[in-house]
Amino acid sequence: MPRSAARIASFAVERTMDLLRTFEANPFALDPDERRELSGILEDQVTDPKAVHRAVMGRLEAGAVAEAERVLLAVGHADALAERRAWPGLAKRVWAGLPRERTDYLRVVRAAARCTRALDRLVGESQAMRALRRDTWAACFGGSLRDALYLGRVIVDHDVLILGETGTGKEALAQAIQDGMPADADGDAPRASLNAAAIPETLVESALFGHTKGAFTGAERDRTGAIRQAHGGCLFLDEVGDLPRATQVKLLRVMETDVVQPLGADEPQEAHCRYVAATHLDLRAMVERGDFRRDLYERLAGHVLRVAPLRERREDIPELGRHFVRRYLAEGELPEVWDRVTTWLDRARRLPHSWPGNVRELQNMLRSVLLGLDPTLDPVAPTVEGTDLPTTIAENTATLREVEDWYLARVLAAQDGSAAAAARVLGIDRGTVRRRLDRIG
Numbered sequence: 001m002p003r004s005a006a007r008i009a010s011f012a013v014e015r016t017m018d019l020l021r022t023f024e025a026n027p028f029a030l031d032p033d034e035r036r037e038l039s040g041i042l043e044d045q046v047t048d049p050k051a052v053h054r055a056v057m058g059r060l061e062a063g064a065v066a067e068a069e070r071v072l073l074a075v076g077h078a079d080a081l082a083e084r085r086a087w088p089g090l091a092k093r094v095w096a097g098l099p100r101e102r103t104d105y106l107r108v109v110r111a112a113a114r115c116t117r118a119l120d121r122l123v124g125e126s127q128a129m130r131a132l133r134r135d136t137w138a139a140c141f142g143g144s145l146r147d148a149l150y151l152g153r154v155i156v157d158h159d160v161l162i163l164g165e166t167g168t169g170k171e172a173l174a175q176a177i178q179d180g181m182p183a184d185a186d187g188d189a190p191r192a193s194l195n196a197a198a199i200p201e202t203l204v205e206s207a208l209f210g211h212t213k214g215a216f217t218g219a220e221r222d223r224t225g226a227i228r229q230a231h232g233g234c235l236f237l238d239e240v241g242d243l244p245r246a247t248q249v250k251l252l253r254v255m256e257t258d259v260v261q262p263l264g265a266d267e268p269q270e271a272h273c274r275y276v277a278a279t280h281l282d283l284r285a286m287v288e289r290g291d292f293r294r295d296l297y298e299r300l301a302g303h304v305l306r307v308a309p310l311r312e313r314r315e316d317i318p319e320l321g322r323h324f325v326r327r328y329l330a331e332g333e334l335p336e337v338w339d340r341v342t343t344w345l346d347r348a349r350r351l352p353h354s355w356p357g358n359v360r361e362l363q364n365m366l367r368s369v370l371l372g373l374d375p376t377l378d379p380v381a382p383t384v385e386g387t388d389l390p391t392t393i394a395e396n397t398a399t400l401r402e403v404e405d406w407y408l409a410r411v412l413a414a415q416d417g418s419a420a421a422a423a424r425v426l427g428i429d430r431g432t433v434r435r436r437l438d439r440i441g
Contacts, residue, residue, distance in 0.1 A: 020070075022034075023074050023078070024070045025145075027077070042078045059071065069149070073112075073146060077112045079109070080112065108152075108182055110183070112148075115180030118179040122169070123319055124316030124320060128313045141155070142154075156181075158302040160304075160305060161277050161301045161303070162276065162277070162304075164309070165307075165358055167357050167358035168308070170280075177236075178276070181274065189232065189233035191233045192227070193238065196243045197242040198239075208227060208251065209254070209260050213264075228260060228262075228269060228271050231270065231273055234274045235274070235275050239280070245293065249293065252295055252296045258272040283297055309358055315349065317349040318345045320359060321344075322345070325341050325366060344369045351417070352410075353377040365377075408426070408437070419433045
């Protein structure tokens, strides 16, 4: 082989291995183009067990067991994502040379594929959403799939707290984490969900811990309880800040001991699961006020995920909006309606509406747009009482860029979204206006 061709081949191999290592560690650390590139490279590898056999056995024979496992897990993850079955059919010699059982590797890669699909379904490519996918993956698998293979029990005991305003999509994130729990078969791991705000205080312990028949008036049959339903899997505890304080004490004990005693039962029962909690409340402030137990907060906050409000990721508004509208109307149907939606979404992205209801508010407004209505987008940022200035400007704490961005948005709103008209008012060219608007998002 000519020297130049050898260098090119060597570079291609190194490039593939770099992408493969990153994919095994965290696929969301790759940008979309890199993921597509790796997918194309692996296409042939995944469908050819012999190629995977050579890649893994070569490293095993060289004594590089950890590297062999990483290659195996990365390719297995890609195989499971593509819903192929080539990877489990590797020669027995490969599995025999690895330190763990074949089923251990299968459980991890299938969980990884489920989690990846769930995170890919989250809409938005803003920096905030990319970081959220990356952090959620880390909450599920640690630093790599190999970490999950050997440190799975640590990950299960490392609970997750999801923080975010109402309507930001915390439940979808929790479901992705539940999807990322390894299961013994092809199906999902056990899971359960409980919304603490939706249950009367007198019934929340029964719903959480379970009860026996006759434990109290109205207990006409046994109830398993959400914690035992999730045994061996994951419990999603929504609006955890609404739990009564007495229940908080009991929940912490269950989390620490992995046993639960249903109401009316004589003996405790094993109940080991991962806890994913979510709330729109400020739990730290509640802890300081004495409304939420500090020890329970510290246990729940093993890995904290913050879902950004819509006003902090305005660039996602058009994609979110189109994704929602497709529930009702296919692309290409009623072009005049799609034109109306597209125009409105572009205006919604540019105007400094505070979006207090987040994605839920956006969806409600889009229903109005579909019906030919024009929902109001308030262009005024939150203000200090008695003035029309944003809080940070009124209190002299805003940066110069924040002042400029706020004023630009106000002028644009006054000119009905026309960049040309706003440029004339501001005394700058239209291109500068558009560049600044793109920066604002």
